Amino acid sequence: MTRPPAFAQQITFLYAEDPAACRRFYGEVLGLPLVQDQGFAAIFAVGAGHRGFLGVVQARGPREVTDPRREGGVVVTLVTPEVAAWHDHLAAAGVPIEAPPRHAAAAGITHFFFRDPAGYLLEIQRFDRPDWPEPG
Template sequence: MAIESIVNFYPCKDIEETTEFYVNIIGLTLFQDQGKARIFDSGYGYLGFCQYDHGILATQTCISFNLKDQKEVDDYYTHFKELKVEGLLPPKKHNQFDVYSFFMKDPNGYQIEFQKIEK
């Protein structure tokens, strides 16, 4: 027996808007479309979203994408700034963790982080 892969699922308000964001803004590939549930491939793991009629979203959630170095963090920040992504915060070194990153929000209000873990 062996685990083949992992998918983290999150509820979303609008699967079409969420798909647009993760494919056209973030740059992930749509791996599987199940109608109101979609799975996106980062190349290193999967991220899934399900549209539920009750509208309840996960709370205190952060989706982090790991990058190869600080320059790549800065490059992604510049890219999203040019796209005028809302809620974009400039990159910085964290005072609590050995991480250099920036944050933004997805259409559901989830916190998205692009980071380089320094150690």
């Protein structure tokens, strides 16, 4: 069986009851560039090369774990070698951080968690292991 071509890009859509607050958070606090505003959805680029994106969309209702089209059910991990710098930036911006950065030896990462205005759990992470692919 012949496999189709590899995927060229990826978008994770986050559903929020207050999408305006999330748009401000991703655009102003995290500094992600807005690449498309579709009215009902705002799509931000994550990283160089326009390969990964986060979209913020109006939720159909409050969080319900059983329906992935509502708030919840995902952890967004942003990978950077500058974990401590991001921790300091977010703390200075008043973003509630669950715990300071820590090294998780079993996974070979350094990371910390925080939440966006809609309650999504986000993680800033660095891979401390040589077998993680470099961005390209």
